[in-house]
Amino acid sequence: MTSIAYLCARHPLLGGEYYRAFRPALLANHKWGWEAAACTHMATEEDNDGGKLSFITPNQTVVTPKIIVVRPIREWRKEWSDQAKANGQIIIADLDDDVWAHEKYDALAVSDPDHYNEWFWEADAVMVSTQHLAKRVRELGHRSPVVAAPNCYDPFGLNSNPRPGNMIGTRLWMSGRMEADLEMYDNLILPLLEDLDLRFLHVGADEIQGRFVDRGWPDERLVERRSVVIPLLAQALEGLSIGAICVSDHAYNDARTETHAVELASGGIPLVAVTDHTLYKRIPGRVMVDKDVVRNRVQALLEPEFWTKESDRSRRWARRISQKAENSHMESLLKVANLVLSR
Numbered sequence: 001m002t003s004i005a006y007l008c009a010r011h012p013l014l015g016g017e018y019y020r021a022f023r024p025a026l027l028a029n030h031k032w033g034w035e036a037a038a039c040t041h042m043a044t045e046e047d048n049d050g051g052k053l054s055f056i057t058p059n060q061t062v063v064t065p066k067i068i069v070v071r072p073i074r075e076w077r078k079e080w081s082d083q084a085k086a087n088g089q090i091i092i093a094d095l096d097d098d099v100w101a102h103e104k105y106d107a108l109a110v111s112d113p114d115h116y117n118e119w120f121w122e123a124d125a126v127m128v129s130t131q132h133l134a135k136r137v138r139e140l141g142h143r144s145p146v147v148a149a150p151n152c153y154d155p156f157g158l159n160s161n162p163r164p165g166n167m168i169g170t171r172l173w174m175s176g177r178m179e180a181d182l183e184m185y186d187n188l189i190l191p192l193l194e195d196l197d198l199r200f201l202h203v204g205a206d207e208i209q210g211r212f213v214d215r216g217w218p219d220e221r222l223v224e225r226r227s228v229v230i231p232l233l234a235q236a237l238e239g240l241s242i243g244a245i246c247v248s249d250h251a252y253n254d255a256r257t258e259t260h261a262v263e264l265a266s267g268g269i270p271l272v273a274v275t276d277h278t279l280y281k282r283i284p285g286r287v288m289v290d291k292d293v294v295r296n297r298v299q300a301l302l303e304p305e306f307w308t309k310e311s312d313r314s315r316r317w318a319r320r321i322s323q324k325a326e327n328s329h330m331e332s333l334l335k336v337a338n339l340v341l342s343r
Contacts, residue, residue, distance in 0.1 A: 002337060003035040004028065005055045005065035006094070009073040012038035012058065013229035016096050019151035019259065020129070021071060023326075024333055027152070031330065037063045042080070052087040053080065067337060069094050069127070070119075078119040085124075090340045093120050096129035096151065098136055098255035103178050124340050127332065133255040145339050149332035151257050153322035157266030157315065160234035164307040165241035168192070168272070168298065169201030171260055173227065174210030180248035186215060188274055188294045189244050193221040196299060200244075203227065203236045233263060240269055242301050243285075247275035258283060258321070266318035270310035272297045284313050 006012070006021035013022060017038065025036035039055035043062065054064040068084055069092045070076055081091050099116065120126075126146045128134045134148040168189065174182060193200055198221070205211040205224035213219050228236045243264035247253055261271060261283050271285030274294055280286050287293045301307050 001033065001035055002028075002067070002341070003063070003065040004067040004069060004337070005036070005063050006038045006069045006071065007042065007055060007073060007076070008038055008040055008071050011040065011229060013231060014227065015230070016151070016259075017071060018230040019153060020094055020096060020127075020149075021069070023152040023154065024329060027326070027330055028333065032334075035063065035065070037061065037065070039063065050083065050086075052089055053084045066090060067092060067340065070123075072097075072099070072116060074115070076119065077115055078122070081119040081122065090125075091119075091123045092125045092127060092336060092340065093123040094127045095120075095133065095137070096255075096257065097176075098133055098252060100140070101136075101252040101255070103250065103252065124343075125336050127336055128255075129257050130255055136255060145336060147332045147336045147339075149329040149336075150325040151259055151262075152329040153259075153262050153266070153318075153325050154230075155319050155322040155326060157268075157318060157322070158234040158237075158263070160237060160267035160269075162237075162241055162267060162269050162311065164302070164304040165239070166196070166198050166302065167201055167223070167239045168198050168242040168244050169203070169223070169237075169240050170244050171203040171227075171233070171237070171263060173204045174212075175208070178248060178250040178252050180250045181246050181253070182215065184246035184248060184274060184289065185212070185244070188246065188289070188291060190217055191291075192295060192298055193218070195295070196302065198298075199223060201225070201237070201240050203233070234267055237264070237267060237269070240264075241307070242298060243269040243271045244298075245271060245273045245275070245280075247273070247277045247280060249277055253277055253279065262318050262321060265314035266322065268311045268315045270301050270307060270314050272301070284317050285310065 008017040021038040025038045028034040028036040041056040043054045067090045127149045131148045134146045137146050202224045204227045273280050273283045273286040287297045
């Protein structure tokens with residue numbers, strides 16, 4: 001029987017870990033009968049510090065897998081990869097961002113190193129979120145198989161029932177956004193709060209990840225909430241009636257996914273997706289980077305009849321892309337597992 005464990009840097013129900021670890025593990029167990037788990041801690045076999053690596057799930061179950069999928073995690077070092085391989089275990093790196101294209105990559109690599117480059121290039125295989133990122137990793141010189149597997153979204157969406165209203169907003173960690181993206185929020189969304197009498201909901205705010213109030217946005221127009229696990233996202237988005245997403249043409253965004261749009265749309269929240277980036281070319285509610293165009297889209301969504309139409313359109317789009325992404329992700333996971341196990 002195939003056994004696989006995903007090692008996550010955060011709780012497996014948070015963001016990328018949910019889409020690229022928890023749900024794939026759940027589906028692999030359900031579809032194929034694999035022993036699969038999403039884990040947050042590592043261990044070694046009892047009384048054998050040099051043996052196979054074991055992992056611990058949030059409910060304290062210990063697993064010792066054949067395949068180890070490592071999400072970007074600061075504590076992972078090359079010595080752990082070497083030990084796993086020496087004991088017949090397989091290392092697959094999973095990546096959903098082009099970390100090397102981050103605008104602050106060089107500075108972060110010096111001041112706050114994550115040791116990723118120590119072991120990534122010797123992983124037995126790589127799974128990435130987009131075809132662009134797969135090409136990028138190959139061009140950077142990775143010699144093992146690199147397979148694209150889109151984020152494994154939940155086709156059933158969020159259990160939410162939004163209503164027309166004057167709350168615009170989004171879910172994002174500001175520290176994971178390029179400054180050019182955030183400036184688009186400043187220039188295109190902030191002026192509308194006073195102009196159209198709106199409030200702005202930001203889910204993902206905290207002192208470390210960043211807050212819009214720290215960028216000078218008026219506190220009386222802001223509702224800032226911390227990130228939550230995906231099953232509680234609908235609750236965190238309560239009151240949101242218009243989803244705003246700004247994506248610049250920064251190179252870091254070339255490997256981005258449409259995750260935030262899917263999350264909002266799957267909850268029936270109509271979108272104002274402000275971008276000229278090809279990533280969002282098929283997303284409902286996409287508008288060009290133009291103040292008047294953005295304002296017209298937001299103003300139109302304040303009309304209940306149009307809002308309802310766009311809400312339904314958003315749900316249909318999110319369900320369709322989620323079904324497609326789930327099938328594609330699981331096909332890619334099976335492909336990469338067969339590749340590494342047949343060696």
